[in-house]
Amino acid sequence: MNRVLKTLLRPFARFFEFHARTHYRAERHSMALTAGIIAAAGVGGFVEIAPLFTIADTVETAPDMRLYTPLEQAGRDIYIREGCYLCHSQMIRTLRDEVERYGPYSLAVESKYDHPMLWGSKRTGPDLARLGDKFSDDWHVRHLIDPRDLVPESVMPQYAFLQNATLQTRDLPDRLAALRAVGVPYTDEMIAAASADASGQARPDTEGADGVLERYGEETAIRVFDGRPELVTEMDALVAYLQVLGKLTDLAHETQPVAEE
Amino acid sequence: MSVKDRDPLTGHKTTGHEWNGITELNTRVPRSIWFFVIVTHLWALIVWILLPTWPLVTTYTKGILGVDQRQEVEEAVIAANQARSDWAQQIDELDAEQIMAEPALSARVRATGHQLFGDNCAGCHGRDAAGGPGFPSLIDDAWLWGGDTDTIMETLRVGINAPHPETRYAEMMAFGRNGILDREQIRVVADYVQSLSGAQVAPARLEQGAQIFADNCASCHGEDGTGSTDLGAPNLTDDFWIYGGDDQSLFTTIHDGRAGWMPAWEGRLTLTERKILAVYLQQLHQEARQ
Amino acid sequence: MIANLTRNERQGALMISISVLIVGLAMAALGAGDLMGMQGWVVILFAAVMCTIVLRGLDADEPTEDRAASYYDDPTKVGIVISLIWAVIGMGVGVWVASMLAWPNLRFDAAWSSFGRVRPVHTSGVIFGFGGNALIATSFHIMQRTSRARMPNQVLPWFVLFGFNLFCIVAASGYLMGITQSKEYAEPEWYADIWLVVVWVAYFVLYIRTLARRNEPHIYVANWYYMAFILVMAVLHIVNNLAVPASLTGAKSYSAFSGVQDAMTQWWYGHNAVAFFLTSGFLGMLYYFLPKRAGRPIYSYRLSILSFWGIVFFYIWVGSHHLHYTALPHWVQTLGMTFSVMLLVPSWASAGNALMTLNGAWHKVRDDATLRFMMVAAVFYGLSTFEGSFMAIRPVNGLSHYTDWTVGHVHAGAMGWVALITFGSIYALAPLLWRRESMYSWKAVEWHFWLALAGTVIYVFAMWNSGIIQGLMWRTYSESGTLRYSFVDSLVAMHPYYMARAFGGLLFLIGAVIGLWNVVMTIRHVPRRTPELDYPTGSEANEPAVPAE
Numbered sequence A: 001m002n003r004v005l006k007t008l009l010r011p012f013a014r015f016f017e018f019h020a021r022t023h024y025r026a027e028r029h030s031m032a033l034t035a036g037i038i039a040a041a042g043v044g045g046f047v048e049i050a051p052l053f054t055i056a057d058t059v060e061t062a063p064d065m066r067l068y069t070p071l072e073q074a075g076r077d078i079y080i081r082e083g084c085y086l087c088h089s090q091m092i093r094t095l096r097d098e099v100e101r102y103g104p105y106s107l108a109v110e111s112k113y114d115h116p117m118l119w120g121s122k123r124t125g126p127d128l129a130r131l132g133d134k135f136s137d138d139w140h141v142r143h144l145i146d147p148r149d150l151v152p153e154s155v156m157p158q159y160a161f162l163q164n165a166t167l168q169t170r171d172l173p174d175r176l177a178a179l180r181a182v183g184v185p186y187t188d189e190m191i192a193a194a195s196a197d198a199s200g201q202a203r204p205d206t207e208g209a210d211g212v213l214e215r216y217g218e219e220t221a222i223r224v225f226d227g228r229p230e231l232v233t234e235m236d237a238l239v240a241y242l243q244v245l246g247k248l249t250d251l252a253h254e255t256q257p258v259a260e261e
Numbered sequence B: 001m002s003v004k005d006r007d008p009l010t011g012h013k014t015t016g017h018e019w020n021g022i023t024e025l026n027t028r029v030p031r032s033i034w035f036f037v038i039v040t041h042l043w044a045l046i047v048w049i050l051l052p053t054w055p056l057v058t059t060y061t062k063g064i065l066g067v068d069q070r071q072e073v074e075e076a077v078i079a080a081n082q083a084r085s086d087w088a089q090q091i092d093e094l095d096a097e098q099i100m101a102e103p104a105l106s107a108r109v110r111a112t113g114h115q116l117f118g119d120n121c122a123g124c125h126g127r128d129a130a131g132g133p134g135f136p137s138l139i140d141d142a143w144l145w146g147g148d149t150d151t152i153m154e155t156l157r158v159g160i161n162a163p164h165p166e167t168r169y170a171e172m173m174a175f176g177r178n179g180i181l182d183r184e185q186i187r188v189v190a191d192y193v194q195s196l197s198g199a200q201v202a203p204a205r206l207e208q209g210a211q212i213f214a215d216n217c218a219s220c221h222g223e224d225g226t227g228s229t230d231l232g233a234p235n236l237t238d239d240f241w242i243y244g245g246d247d248q249s250l251f252t253t254i255h256d257g258r259a260g261w262m263p264a265w266e267g268r269l270t271l272t273e274r275k276i277l278a279v280y281l282q283q284l285h286q287e288a289r290q
Numbered sequence C: 001m002i003a004n005l006t007r008n009e010r011q012g013a014l015m016i017s018i019s020v021l022i023v024g025l026a027m028a029a030l031g032a033g034d035l036m037g038m039q040g041w042v043v044i045l046f047a048a049v050m051c052t053i054v055l056r057g058l059d060a061d062e063p064t065e066d067r068a069a070s071y072y073d074d075p076t077k078v079g080i081v082i083s084l085i086w087a088v089i090g091m092g093v094g095v096w097v098a099s100m101l102a103w104p105n106l107r108f109d110a111a112w113s114s115f116g117r118v119r120p121v122h123t124s125g126v127i128f129g130f131g132g133n134a135l136i137a138t139s140f141h142i143m144q145r146t147s148r149a150r151m152p153n154q155v156l157p158w159f160v161l162f163g164f165n166l167f168c169i170v171a172a173s174g175y176l177m178g179i180t181q182s183k184e185y186a187e188p189e190w191y192a193d194i195w196l197v198v199v200w201v202a203y204f205v206l207y208i209r210t211l212a213r214r215n216e217p218h219i220y221v222a223n224w225y226y227m228a229f230i231l232v233m234a235v236l237h238i239v240n241n242l243a244v245p246a247s248l249t250g251a252k253s254y255s256a257f258s259g260v261q262d263a264m265t266q267w268w269y270g271h272n273a274v275a276f277f278l279t280s281g282f283l284g285m286l287y288y289f290l291p292k293r294a295g296r297p298i299y300s301y302r303l304s305i306l307s308f309w310g311i312v313f314f315y316i317w318v319g320s321h322h323l324h325y326t327a328l329p330h331w332v333q334t335l336g337m338t339f340s341v342m343l344l345v346p347s348w349a350s351a352g353n354a355l356m357t358l359n360g361a362w363h364k365v366r367d368d369a370t371l372r373f374m375m376v377a378a379v380f381y382g383l384s385t386f387e388g389s390f391m392a393i394r395p396v397n398g399l400s401h402y403t404d405w406t407v408g409h410v411h412a413g414a415m416g417w418v419a420l421i422t423f424g425s426i427y428a429l430a431p432l433l434w435r436r437e438s439m440y441s442w443k444a445v446e447w448h449f450w451l452a453l454a455g456t457v458i459y460v461f462a463m464w465n466s467g468i469i470q471g472l473m474w475r476t477y478s479e480s481g482t483l484r485y486s487f488v489d490s491l492v493a494m495h496p497y498y499m500a501r502a503f504g505g506l507l508f509l510i511g512a513v514i515g516l517w518n519v520v521m522t523i524r525h526v527p528r529r530t531p532e533l534d535y536p537t538g539s540e541a542n543e544p545a546v547p548a549e
């Protein structure tokens, strides 16, 4: 036993002896240390991150994948601003209980246009990856105004101010352009019409609504999300975003059908 | 301390340097450390051989076990479905009374329904299914569409006013906002509606209200106000209210209209799960009555 | 402070402050109407304070020529006090945040006070404000002492210290206004990120130039760790924060990465913020103050080598353990898991090296609360790294991920290790720095120790309980093979533990307040004492580098 151990140990010990001796000389040169640290710390990240861009099946192909509309993107920005991701994950893991509770496990392609991703690291509240259409707009509005009104046990904060905050649509073209710069395929037309599209999506009876359907597809939800047709509020944007979670592509449902029918 | 002194306490040599009073011993790395180095590295090596691990530019080593997390969870879910299939099949086949008459089966519905209802329905209908402003109670006797298992299951499948192609559609018109009734007329008909469930109202107003009701409301809520489960128009005579039976709530209902949104659960919950929920509601209903 | 700078240096400092002021004005003017404008005002305020301080001392007498014969400690002193102030702010906010999870209405009726905006103030406040300032301050002290050389420049350390604090203030005020990139531990927006790069380059230059002046052939271990901290954080920070701003006059930017690549990059950064900010730097602290206080040689130089390079090499691989079972490909998860387990050996080697160093000094640990802080810190370091490696094993993480178990692990490391080693170091350092006989109150140090220990233990046990209960409730099946509990059931079960956590945090906070008070009282009320030997020396025989007059 001892012999086996020693034999096993020998390469490690040799390597280490060599290392210690070199080290004793090298630690006299600050630049040698600098170079050593950068070299040693450089390997891991490179080996793990670079192949995610080169291995093709890392991100699935979803032909039906659609883009966030300007209103939904604005809602996503509010979701980030308010720190919802600190309590809510958007990542259903490949575990039986998660699939049974929340629905099909999340695919990489589903967050392909998410700059940055919002997978989250803590579930103080439930996962939201498949939230779209699970509740009504009205429910979301009431829940965001005061979660304890609907769920007495909730510890979620109130976001009543969203209901009265007019949505800033002026800088949406800039935002979409920046997203295009990092790889989201918005067209020139979409960028130019971003502000109008954002208002149009929350006001079904205006002409702006037609443009949204034209540019983002007939499936797009055009509704008065916040129950206030006269005003496009941050509540409109956030609820529009919540209602589209998990609905950018059907791929997850197609590959993991709910076992029935 | 001068070069290569010995530490009197341990007898180990120092490295011969001193930094503002700090020295170091040149103690050998303890055996135990090497032992753990070997154990952890060997373990890692074995794991690398067994599982997908190393990237190779356009692919990666698959590992000799050939496992992948997605395949694993899909198998686990299928296995779980199979393990449940004996009683799940019974749930699918039997009707509610039969299920409830069977204690073992009834208990399964109870346990499963608790979680399904808690995660999907309680946000609106409350954890006890007693509803709240805007969301109907599911344990009273007032059904919009009907309370038998099949009807409930259909409601669950397609939802009400939901984004489902076959959704049940039901809207209470906005009589005030659309200029059909003026404010006084609304107040009068509201009083009449209250009288249907027993409130005292002055006879003159009652008559006027009955007229307005017959002209505008009876087409949906019926001549006698008992509603229609074909249209999803609630019974107005039973003193159960979704939106409230006080003056203010009634006025708002009639003035602005209502269109409750009940999500569609097809594609989100399986047929069996929806059946379980439908039976679970009957169980709650029964308990509430006791 | 200013009196110790030469005229030229004062003018240099003034120039820098004015430049920052101009940047602030530009942000406020061009960014008006956007949150960027409000951040501009924060910068203006900060720069104005800096300008005032410099201007008020501008005409004071020049310092004497012989300052080269001493270490430059002014920035260290200021850094220590700032660090303690951030400790009270960051932990105070921590207690508030903890209380909001127990009593959600404990907030103001305003957007800025909601959990999601306040929580990052806590995490950045303690990690960067408290931890970062302590690291910068102690590194200034240690690099000079172990090099037996004075810093090469008197403006650069101030630039690093205040530049870093400007970053912290811009970050924290930004969160409350609703500015965040949402990347955990890297939340500040693009302009703050760029500023931090500038500060960090200055920090590295300062460090490397001090080492270049050293009067000791070998570079001491503590410096290796500080260098790893500075260098690797720079690489991580730059890559993870790559982003495209929507407009140069607006605060909002979009990350260069998306989806799965973004997740991997973020946790490559996030985990190594733990490794190189919360571990490497503080190990530097441990490697200096523990042997110094214990009066014992480091147990093993060879073990130091093994653990240092083990930590630098292995840590980088393990970020993917934050993404087990997610849409990240399985192969990356295997790498993260196996490297996390291999990492345990160098981690324990460094904790063991510290504890073995105490051999022959255990009686001091018993009597001296300062040394006890350091000893317990090393124990918690060992504990949290063991726990971390355990949680990195996929099936374990399947249970712990997303739950309070992670939060418990975090605080075993953050409170038990990071905060305790910092407090211990500060208590060891303060009398030395201010040339005092001792701390103002030893009793208070003792009190602080027990409050901190009790607070940590209560916090961590509460979170272990709640985390494991939560994780189990989410996956408990009834006899029927269906899920037993709804999400809200698990939420209700958390309530008692959230109250206990808030209480434990409160104890810890009280300890920190006592610490700040004690340091201030030491500065103000303890008689001066000139230490025997605390100036740069030219040889190992401790001759002064510059002969004293």
Ligand code: HEM
Residues within 6 Å of the ligand: A086, A121, A122, A124, C091, C092, C094, C095, C096, C097, C098, C099, C101, C119, C122, C123, C126, C127, C131, C184, C406, C407, C410, C411, C414, C415, C418, C419, C501, C502, C504, C505, C506, C508, C509
């Ligand atoms: C007074 C003592 C403290 C209290 C009461 C406290 C409280 C909290 C709370 C309530 C959270 C949020 C947990 C959640 O979202 O569920 C948190 C997160 C965090 N705290 Fe503390 N904390 C304290 C001290 C510290 C210290 C000293 C540090 C670091 C040096 C620290 C670092 C962190 C980190 C890194 C997180 C984020 C954890 C994660 O995202 O998983 N905390 N703390």
Ligand code: HEM
Residues within 6 Å of the ligand: A121, C184, C270, C274, C278, C279, C318, C321, C322, C323, C340, C341, C343, C344, C347, C381, C384, C385, C386, C387, C388, C389, C390, C391, C392, C393, C397, C400, C401, C402, C406, C409, C410, C412, C413, C414, C417, C418
């Ligand atoms: C061998 C050393 C360590 C390993 C392998 C390790 C591993 C882990 C693992 C597996 C998680 C949970 C990730 C998840 O499920 O989301 C985690 C989280 C965390 N650990 Fe450690 N840990 C180590 C040491 C430490 C130390 C010393 C600290 C010091 C403060 C620390 C701070 C954190 C923080 C802040 C998080 C939370 C990250 C987040 O989700 O926001 N860890 N660590």
Ligand SMILES: [Ca+2]
Residues within 6 Å of the ligand: A121, A122, C184
């Ligand atoms: Ca986290």
Ligand SMILES: [Ca+2]
Residues within 6 Å of the ligand: C181, C183, C186, C187, C188, C189, C190, C193, C241
């Ligand atoms: Ca950032």
Ligand SMILES: [Cu+2]
Residues within 6 Å of the ligand: C270, C271, C274, C318, C319, C321, C322
């Ligand atoms: Cu980690």
